[in-house]
Amino acid sequence: MTGGRKARGRGSRRAPMAEINVTPFVDVMLVLLIIFMVTAPLLASGVPVDLPESRANPVDQEPDQVTVAIDSAGFVYIDDVQIEPGALPQALDSIVGPEGAERPLVNLRADRAIDWGRAMAVMGELNRAGFNSISLITTSGAAPIEDTAPADAGGELESVAVTRGSGAAE
Numbered sequence: 773m774t775g776g777r778k779a780r781g782r783g784s785r786r787a788p789m790a791e792i793n794v795t796p797f798v799d800v801m802l803v804l805l806i807i808f809m810v811t812a813p814l815l816a817s818g819v820p821v822d823l824p825e826s827r828a829n830p831v832d833q834e835p836d837q838v839t840v841a842i843d844s845a846g847f848v849y850i851d852d853v854q855i856e857p858g859a860l861p862q863a864l865d866s867i868v869g870p871e872g873a874e875r876p877l878v879n880l881r882a883d884r885a886i887d888w889g890r891a892m893a894v895m896g897e898l899n900r901a902g903f904n905s906i907s908l909i910t911t912s913g914a915a916p917i918e919d920t921a922p923a924d925a926g927g928e929l930e931s932v933a934v935t936r937g938s939g940a941a942e
Contacts, residue, residue, distance in 0.1 A: 826910035864901035
């Protein structure tokens with residue numbers, strides 16, 4: 773009966789353990805990382821918009837950006853705040869800032885189901901307010917491009933982004 777028990781005497785003390793098992797800590801951190809990676813894009817904009825697909829390059833994230841969204845019903849939102857119909861010019865004038873200050877970059881998120889004229893009207897108001905750098909936000913994907921060019925064009929369609937600056941020649 774003495775084989776299973778160790779004698780507890782003065783000479784049988786265990787040395788303190790000098791190692792820490794970090795495996796559970798790493799497991800918890802990886803789970804938290806995955807949760808944040810999944811939820812971070814959902815926190816970017818709270819307006820539910822079904823974005824069209826495009827193969828364009830991703831937009832660089834800068835701290836000074838304004839997000840303008842147009843939902844499927846045609847309502848306009850500036851940074852998740854709904855703008856009343858007809859109040860877009862006043863709302864844009866309020867975010868312009870002091871005279872001579874650099875305008876923030878505008879990210880335009882428009883639902884694929886809206887009328888293109890509605891998006892053009894919002895872009896026109898943005899231009900009138902002095903926002904000349906507008907990024908159209910789409911989802912990444914291999915969207916099929918319908919070839920509407922004439923048969924004798926002989927080239928592939930390509931996407932071109934144009935930003936007009938204050939000192940650019942037209």
